[in-house]
Amino acid sequence: MTVLRAHIVSRGRAEGEALVTSRPISFLGSVDPKTGIIVEKGHELAGQSIKGKVLVFPGGKGSTVGSYVIYQLKKNGTAPSAMINVKAEPIVAVGAIISDIPLVDRVEKNPITSVKTGDKVLVDAIVGSVEIL
Numbered sequence: 110m111t112v113l114r115a116h117i118v119s120r121g122r123a124e125g126e127a128l129v130t131s132r133p134i135s136f137l138g139s140v141d142p143k144t145g146i147i148v149e150k151g152h153e154l155a156g157q158s159i160k161g162k163v164l165v166f167p168g169g170k171g172s173t174v175g176s177y178v179i180y181q182l183k184k185n186g187t188a189p190s191a192m193i194n195v196k197a198e199p200i201v202a203v204g205a206i207i208s209d210i211p212l213v214d215r216v217e218k219n220p221i222t223s224v225k226t227g228d229k230v231l232v233d234a235i236v237g238s239v240e241i242l
């Protein structure tokens with residue numbers, strides 16, 4: 110098991126299978142809130158579902174309405190269980206906080222390369238760590 114220190118953005122603790130992308134995510138327009146599927150054409154994760162995953166990505170992009178899309182995902186039961194950003198920006202940070210989704214950033218090692226899709230990961234945004242189980 111590998112334990113990496115991380116900065117807490119949205120408190121909580123959750124685990125799941127990792128889904129990793131090196132590309133930023135625009136939640137408004139690029140994610141279907143009904144299904145949790147990435148619908149942005151050409152995106153690395155196009156066609157894949159973020160539901161129940163530990164979603165690892167550099168950060169958000171696009172419209173500020175993305176925060177509310179994250180909230181919709183949560184209400185629809187299609188949200189990721191937790192998120193890890195390289196550097197969280199306000200869209201994803203606010204979305205995670207209002208949706209009660211654990212979010213960390215500034216991980217001691219780059220999470221995009223340290224975490225692999227399919228790894229089982231625990232995001233502990235109470236103590237500030239990422240555990241690759």
Ligand SMILES: C/C(=C\C(=O)O)CCOP(=O)(O)O
Pocket residue numbers: 171172173174
């Ligand atoms: C709040 C907005 C639109 C709406 O109510 O649907 C404006 C969002 O502005 P962005 O420049 O897309 O963040």
